[in-house]
Amino acid sequence: MASPDIELMAHLMRRAGFGATYEELEQFTANGYEATVDELLSPMEQPDLEMDLLERYFIDWKEMNALEVNQAYLTYRMINTKRPLQEKMTLFWHGIFCVGNSKCEHGAQIQHQLDMFREKGMGSFPELLLALSVDPAMVFYLDNCMSHKDAINENFGRELLELFAMGVGMDGHANYTEEDVKECARAFTGWTIANAIPRYPYGRFPSTFAFNAADHDYGEKTFQGETGNFNGDDIIEIIVKQPSAGRFIARHLYNFFVADEPQIPAWQDTPPRDMNAIKEMEDAYFESGYNLTAMLRVLFNSDWFKAARFEKVKSPAETVAGTMRLVQDFTSPKPGLHPIAMEIRYMGQDLMNPPTVEGWHTGQEWIDSGTLVERINFTADQMGNVDLPGVKAIIDRLASEGINEASALVARCLDMVGAYSLPDETRGYLVEHIEKSGDLKPGTESFGGIVAQTLQLIVATQEYQFA
Amino acid sequence: MTSTKKDPVLAVLQLSGGNDALNTIVPYGDPLYFDNRPSVRVPEEMVLKIDDKIGFNPALAPMKDLYDQGKVAIILGVGYPNPNRSHFRSMDIWHTCEPEKVGSEGWLGRAIRDLDPTGENVLTGVNFGRGLPRSLAAPGVPVASVGNLETYGVLTGIEDNQRDEALDIFSRMYSPAMGRGQVMDYLSHTGMDALKGADILSTAPEKYSSTVEYGNNSVAQYMRNIAQTHIADFGTRFLYTTAPYNSFDTHAGQMVGHSALWTDVSAAVRDFQTDLVESDAAGNMTLLVFTEFGRRVRDNGSGTDHGSGGIAFVIGENVKGGVYGEYPSLEENKLLEGDLQFNNDFRGLYSTLLEKWIGIDSKPVVGGSFEQMDFI
Numbered sequence: 001m002a003s004p005d006i007e008l009m010a011h012l013m014r015r016a017g018f019g020a021t022y023e024e025l026e027q028f029t030a031n032g033y034e035a036t037v038d039e040l041l042s043p044m045e046q047p048d049l050e051m052d053l054l055e056r057y058f059i060d061w062k063e064m065n066a067l068e069v070n071q072a073y074l075t076y077r078m079i080n081t082k083r084p085l086q087e088k089m090t091l092f093w094h095g096i097f098c099v100g101n102s103k104c105e106h107g108a109q110i111q112h113q114l115d116m117f118r119e120k121g122m123g124s125f126p127e128l129l130l131a132l133s134v135d136p137a138m139v140f141y142l143d144n145c146m147s148h149k150d151a152i153n154e155n156f157g158r159e160l161l162e163l164f165a166m167g168v169g170m171d172g173h174a175n176y177t178e179e180d181v182k183e184c185a186r187a188f189t190g191w192t193i194a195n196a197i198p199r200y201p202y203g204r205f206p207s208t209f210a211f212n213a214a215d216h217d218y219g220e221k222t223f224q225g226e227t228g229n230f231n232g233d234d235i236i237e238i239i240v241k242q243p244s245a246g247r248f249i250a251r252h253l254y255n256f257f258v259a260d261e262p263q264i265p266a267w268q269d270t271p272p273r274d275m276n277a278i279k280e281m282e283d284a285y286f287e288s289g290y291n292l293t294a295m296l297r298v299l300f301n302s303d304w305f306k307a308a309r310f311e312k313v314k315s316p317a318e319t320v321a322g323t324m325r326l327v328q329d330f331t332s333p334k335p336g337l338h339p340i341a342m343e344i345r346y347m348g349q350d351l352m353n354p355p356t357v358e359g360w361h362t363g364q365e366w367i368d369s370g371t372l373v374e375r376i377n378f379t380a381d382q383m384g385n386v387d388l389p390g391v392k393a394i395i396d397r398l399a400s401e402g403i404n405e406a407s408a409l410v411a412r413c414l415d416m417v418g419a420y421s422l423p424d425e426t427r428g429y430l431v432e433h434i435e436k437s438g439d440l441k442p443g444t445e446s447f448g449g450i451v452a453q454t455l456q457l458i459v460a461t462q463e464y465q466f467a
Numbered sequence: 468m469t470s471t472k473k474d475p476v477l478a479v480l481q482l483s484g485g486n487d488a489l490n491t492i493v494p495y496g497d498p499l500y501f502d503n504r505p506s507v508r509v510p511e512e513m514v515l516k517i518d519d520k521i522g523f524n525p526a527l528a529p530m531k532d533l534y535d536q537g538k539v540a541i542i543l544g545v546g547y548p549n550p551n552r553s554h555f556r557s558m559d560i561w562h563t564c565e566p567e568k569v570g571s572e573g574w575l576g577r578a579i580r581d582l583d584p585t586g587e588n589v590l591t592g593v594n595f596g597r598g599l600p601r602s603l604a605a606p607g608v609p610v611a612s613v614g615n616l617e618t619y620g621v622l623t624g625i626e627d628n629q630r631d632e633a634l635d636i637f638s639r640m641y642s643p644a645m646g647r648g649q650v651m652d653y654l655s656h657t658g659m660d661a662l663k664g665a666d667i668l669s670t671a672p673e674k675y676s677s678t679v680e681y682g683n684n685s686v687a688q689y690m691r692n693i694a695q696t697h698i699a700d701f702g703t704r705f706l707y708t709t710a711p712y713n714s715f716d717t718h719a720g721q722m723v724g725h726s727a728l729w730t731d732v733s734a735a736v737r738d739f740q741t742d743l744v745e746s747d748a749a750g751n752m753t754l755l756v757f758t759e760f761g762r763r764v765r766d767n768g769s770g771t772d773h774g775s776g777g778i779a780f781v782i783g784e785n786v787k788g789g790v791y792g793e794y795p796s797l798e799e800n801k802l803l804e805g806d807l808q809f810n811n812d813f814r815g816l817y818s819t820l821l822e823k824w825i826g827i828d829s830k831p832v833v834g835g836s837f838e839q840m841d842f843i
Contacts, residue, residue, distance in 0.1 A: 102553055
C-alpha cells in the first residue's frame with residue numbers, strides 16, 4: 001500500500017503537474033516534499049524540450065500556423081515537459097487571459113502568447129499584465145486595435161478589470177465603476193498592432209505591437225480614485241496595488257490548484273470557500289511585491305492544499321496529458337499525436353479556442369453525458385493497452401511483487417494510477433470480478449490481462465475523474 | 468400515412484467551411500455571375516435549371532430530383548447582420564444565435580430543454596460525430612454524441628467476453644449512493660444517463676433493415692446513422708451531424724473539390740429520404756442543411772474566399788418545396804465588401820422550424836422575434 005507520503009506526492013504532482021508514474025512518485029518522495037515544491041517552482045533549472053530536434057520530425061512546428069498543429073504541440077509539451085508547473089501555469093493563464101482561434105489574425109499568434117505565459121506566468125503580476133496588454137493576439141481579440149482617441153472601444157479596458165485583474169466585486173461590493181472602465185480604456189488608446197506584412201508573396205508573419213502616439217488620449221484621467229495623465233502602464237501600476245488584484249489571483253489559484261469553486265462572475269457575492277487560504281495568498285502577493293511564485297509557494301506548502309484531496313474534477317487537458325504520462329506513450333516523436341490532442345477537444349476543451357473570453361466552465365461543468373463517455377473510453381483504451389510502456393511497467397511491477405490475491409491487486413492498481421482510493425463497495429465489485437477470473441499467476445499473460453482490465457475499470461470510476 | 472401522428476423530428480446537416488452559394492444554386496441568368504467567376508463557374512449548359520434565372524449545380528442532381536417532387540425548400544440569401552467571415556465565429560453565431568456577443572449555449576440545447584426540461588429522455592438530442600457542436604450544448608441538457616453507432620458505448624475497449632460484466636460493474640459503481648456530495652451525485656447521474664443512452668442506441672442497428680445503400684463517406688454514413696436512430700423511434704427529436712471538418716472551405720481547387728463534396732452530400736440526402744420513405748418514417752422528419760457563410764462573389768482563380776450570404780435547404784415530406792427569399796444582387800454597389808448581402812435572417816429560418824414544425828415558442832430559443840417563412 002502506498003505510504004501517506006506517496007499519497008501526498010501523488011496529490012502534488014496531479015495538481016502542480018500532470019501526474020506521475022509510481023516510480024516517479026517514489027523518487028520525488030525520496031527527495032522530500034518541500035524540495036519537490038522548490039523544484040517545481042524553479043522551472044528554468046530544468047531543461048526545455050529540444051525543439052530543434054522535434055521540428056525535424058514535426059515539421060509544422062516550425063511555423064505553428066494551424067490550430068490543430070498548435071494543439072498537438074501543446075499536448076506534446078504537457079506530456080513531456082520537465083517543467084510541469086510552468087506548463088500548468090501556462091494553462092492557468094490561458095484559461096483566464098482568453099484569446100481564441102475563432103478571432104485571431106494568424107495561427108501562430110496564440111502560440112506566441114502561450115510562450116509569453118511560459119516566460120512570465122510565474123513572475124511579477126504587473127510585468128505579466130503589461131506583456132498581456134501588448135500581446136498582439138490579445139490586442140486583436142479584444143479589439144484594442146479598434147480603440148481610438150476619438151472613438152474608444154472599451155472591450156479590452158473592461159475585461160482587463162473584470163476578467164484579467166480585479167473581478168467585478170468582492171465581499172459584496174464592486175471593485176470598480178463604469179467610469180473606471182472608460183478611463184482605463186482611454187489610457188490604452190493607441191496600444192495597437194503594426195500593419196501586417198501582406199500574406200502574399202511573403203508568407204505568414206506574426207503581428208507586432210505598436211504604440212501609436214497620435215492615437216493615444218493624453219488627457220487627464222481619474223482611475224480608482226487617482227488622477228493623472230495616465231497611460232496604460234500607469235493603469236496597471238494602480239490595478240496591481242488594489243486589494244482586489246490580490247484577491248483575484250488568490251481565488252483563481254485556489255480554484256485551479258486547490259478545490260473547485262464557483263467561477264469568477266459569482267465572486268462579488270459568493271465568499272471564498274476558505275477565507276484563510278485566500279488571506280495567506282493575498283499576504284504573499286503584497287509582501288513579495290506582486291510575485292506569483294511567492295503565492296504558489298505558500299499554496300503548495302500549506303495544510304489546506306495538502307488536505308484538499310480529490311476536490312477537483314480533472315480538466316480534459318489534465319485527463320489526456322495525465323493518462324499519457326501514466327502509460328508513457330508519446331515520450332518521443334512518432335505518428336499519431338494529432339488524434340491524441342483531438343481527444344482534449346472531444347472532451348470539451350478546445351485548447352487555444354475557448355468558447356468565450358470568460359474561458360471554460362470548469363469543475364463539474366466539464367462533464368456531460370457526451371464528454372464523460374469520451375473521457376472514460378479514452379482513458380480505458382489507453383490503460384487497457386498492455387503494449388504501452390507504462391502499462392507494461394505496472395504489470396511487471398505487480399508481478400515482481402508477487403501479487404496473487406484479488407484485493408491486493410486492486411489496492412496496488414489504485415496505487416499505480418496515483419494512489420487513488422475507492423469506496424469499499426466499489427472496491428468489492430472489482431475484487432469479485434477478479435476472483436471470477438480464476439487464480440492470479442504473476443508473470444503469466446492472463447495476469448497482465450487482469451491487471452490491465454482492473455486498471456480500465458478503475459479509470460472508469462467516478463472517483464478517478466477527480467484530481 | 469400513419470407516422471404523421473408521431474412527434475415531429477428535425478435533423479440538421481451542417482456543411483462546415485462555408486459552402487459557395489453561387490456555385491450551389493447558380494444564378495446563371497445573371498451575366499454578372501459569369502463576369503465575376505471567370506474560372507470558378509458552372510457553365511450555363513450544365514446548370515439544372517429551376518427557372519430562367521437560377522438552377523442547381525449538376526453535382527446536386529439528386530437534390531434537384533427531390534426538388535422536382537416538391538420536397539425541397541431552397542432558402543436564398545440567408546445570413547445575419549454584420550457578417551463575420553471567420554469560420555469559427557460565424558459557426559458560433561449560427562449555433563448560439565448570438566451575433567453581437569459571444570454566447571455559449573446552443574439553440575438546439577435550449578430547444579431540447581424546452582421539450583424535455585427534466586432530461587427524462589437522454590436521447591432527445593443525438594449528435595453523430597466526435598465532440599459536441601455548440602448548437603446542442605446547454606447546461607444540464609443530456610445529449611449523446613456518437614462517433615460510430617455500430618460501436619458506440621461505454622468501455623468499448625474492453626474485450627467482448629468481459630464487456631457485459633464490466634458494464635454491469637459500471638452501472639453498480641455509478642448507481643446513486645447516499646452522502647457522497649453534489650458533484651459525485653452529478654457524476655453518477657451523468658454516467659447512468661450515458662449508459663442508458665448507449666444501451667438504447669446500441670439497439671438501433673438491429674432494429675433497422677433497408678435496401679438503401681449509402682455511399683462510403685462520412686456524411687453518408689452519419690446520415691444513415693440518423694435514419695437508423697430515427698427509425699428505431701427512441702423519442703429523439705433532434706439529430707445532428709457535420710460534414711468533415713471545414714471541408715467546404717474551398718479556397719483553391721474548388722471546381723473539382725466542391726463538385727465532389729456535393730456529389731456525396733446530395734446522394735446522402737437522397738438516400739436518407741428514400742430510406743425513410745421505405746421504412747414509413749419520412750412523415751415526421753424534416754432535414755435542415757446549412758453552412759456558416761457563403762463565399763466571395765469574385766473568384767480567386769482556382770477557388771473562392773470567405774464571404775457572406777449563404778444558402779440553406781429544408782427537405783422533407785412536410786416541406787412546401789420552392790424557392791424562398793430573393794437571390795441577393797450581384798451588382799457591385801449592392802455587394803457588401805465584395806460579398807452577397809443577406810436578406811433572410813437565419814433566426815427566422817430557425818423560428819419557422821421551431822414553431823411550425825417542432826411546435827415550440829421560438830423567441831427564447833433564437834433570442835427574439837424574426838420573420839417566419841412559409842415553407843412549412
